[in-house]
């Protein structure tokens with residue numbers, strides 16, 4: 612059983628699943644298209660991604676792709692724990708520039724649905740953390756964009772600062788929120 616619930620930014624959803632345990636172990640539905648449709652989400656996922664981060668304090672983000680490769684994402688953790696963060700980049704939105712930060716772990720199996728129009732990133736809260744996410748458009752390096760994870764204007768309360776964060780070279784160079792071109796919305 613899959614339940615889809617709104618967050619403070621209503622188009623961003625928390626997805627909860629029911630785990631059925633028995634003597635063998637457990638069974639769980641990780642994704643259910645009908646439950647999403649009943650929640651008004653009709654996005655079609657076309658690619659499943661996984662990333663593994665060895666170090667606690669690894670930050671990946673904040674990332675998004677532009678049209679026609681903009682992606683909605685459904686994020687879950689297979690091993691370990693993350694602080695998952697999404698930032699509303701939709702200029703016409705009443706929550707433009709606001710963010711949601713939610714802990715996701717392998718233990719609670721909570722997932723986050725991130726609609727098109729948001730930047731996404733996370734910080735690992737444990738070593739050896741594996742993140743799985745479905746996306747609704749294929750990877751396109753030409754449409755791949757970033758937003759500075761530690762832009763003070765975003766007000767994100769990351770668990771680590773720049774001195775401790777493990778980042779890719781790419782993620783050290785993204786523009787500030789105020790410098791994103793208007794054409795992204």
Ligand SMILES: Cc1cn([C@H]2C[C@H](O)[C@@H](COP(=O)(O)OP(=O)(O)O[C@H]3O[C@@H](C)C(=O)[C@@H](O)[C@H]3O)O2)c(=O)[nH]c1=O
Nearest residue numbers: 660662671672673674675684731732733749750779781
């Ligand atoms: C995202 C992606 C990367 N790659 C390749 C490109 C590159 O050589 C290598 C690592 O890519 P990155 O450094 O962009 O990986 P990463 O920093 O983990 O990027 C991911 O971060 C999280 C927060 C997201 O939301 C994702 O959409 C994605 O942007 O993998 C693909 O082949 N397909 C993909 O879909």
